[in-house]
């Protein structure tokens with residue numbers, strides 16, 4: 242497999258894509274803790290070594306997940322998950338970078354021009370890269386049916402603020418009848434979007450950047466929960482993911498983006514899930 246992957250890189254368009262001293266973002270999924278069916282570190286290392294041989298300067302990167310309290314919600318937790326899953330500079334041969342900053346709020350708003358999304362906040366380190374190499378784990382997804390390159394770029398290269406509207410239709414609200422005014426959400430919100438206006442805290446939708454998931458920390462379940470605010474149809478997520486991917490690819494230029502899809506360990510759920518199921522089909526191989 243390793244030898245074939247090296248050959249695949251050699252026969253791909255890499256030599257035209259990577260120029261001397263290009264900063265190359267090798268985008269992987271760091272993997273949710275508890276999920277062991279991920280891209281093998283030794284396969285990432287082969288790509289990294291090939292990028293170096295082509296004159297590029299690679300870094301291996303991912304973004305934080307939705308929700309500051311989630312297992313990959315901050316850069317610190319992302320890096321911890323990566324190392325637990327075997328992704329470290331010593332194993333993959335390049336530095337690990339969390340592309341959207343310490344809390345997943347660091348990015349640049351770029352024009353999308355898609356069917357739904359006209360603007361997407363793309364993670365800072367992706368915006369600053371000269372080349373993007375997407376290493377996607379091709380597998381199932383509970384809402385889009387399948388997850389591969391589009392998800393790795395459209396969902397995986399954007400900030401929390403960029404990701405929330407892919408999944409969600411509405412900003413959260415606080416139900417004053419359930420809220421007991423404990424103040425936890427006010428302290429939790431990283432952008433000061435929750436404050437006491439009348440007798441109970443309220444969310445300012447203009448200031449809310451959406452993806453930090455204060456609803457997860459409210460002890461009274463007074464903040465709109467995920468199922469009550471996400472898009473009604475699964476198709477909406479697929480359409481918006483493609484829109485967001487187009488913003489990333491248009492920014493870098495389609496001649497500076499490469500895609501590898503690792504079609505092995507093809508389980509029903511994506512790498513965001515904290516478990517790995519039995520693969521649905523035998524391994525297929527690696528496509529570029």
Ligand code: SF4
Pocket residue numbers: 415419420421422423424425426427442458459460461462463464
């Ligand atoms: S955390 Fe929940 S209960 Fe506490 S103030 Fe916020 S909305 Fe109200």
Ligand code: SF4
Pocket residue numbers: 413429430431432433434435444448449450451452453454455456
């Ligand atoms: S109010 Fe908005 S920005 Fe603040 S924690 Fe909740 S979702 Fe995040």
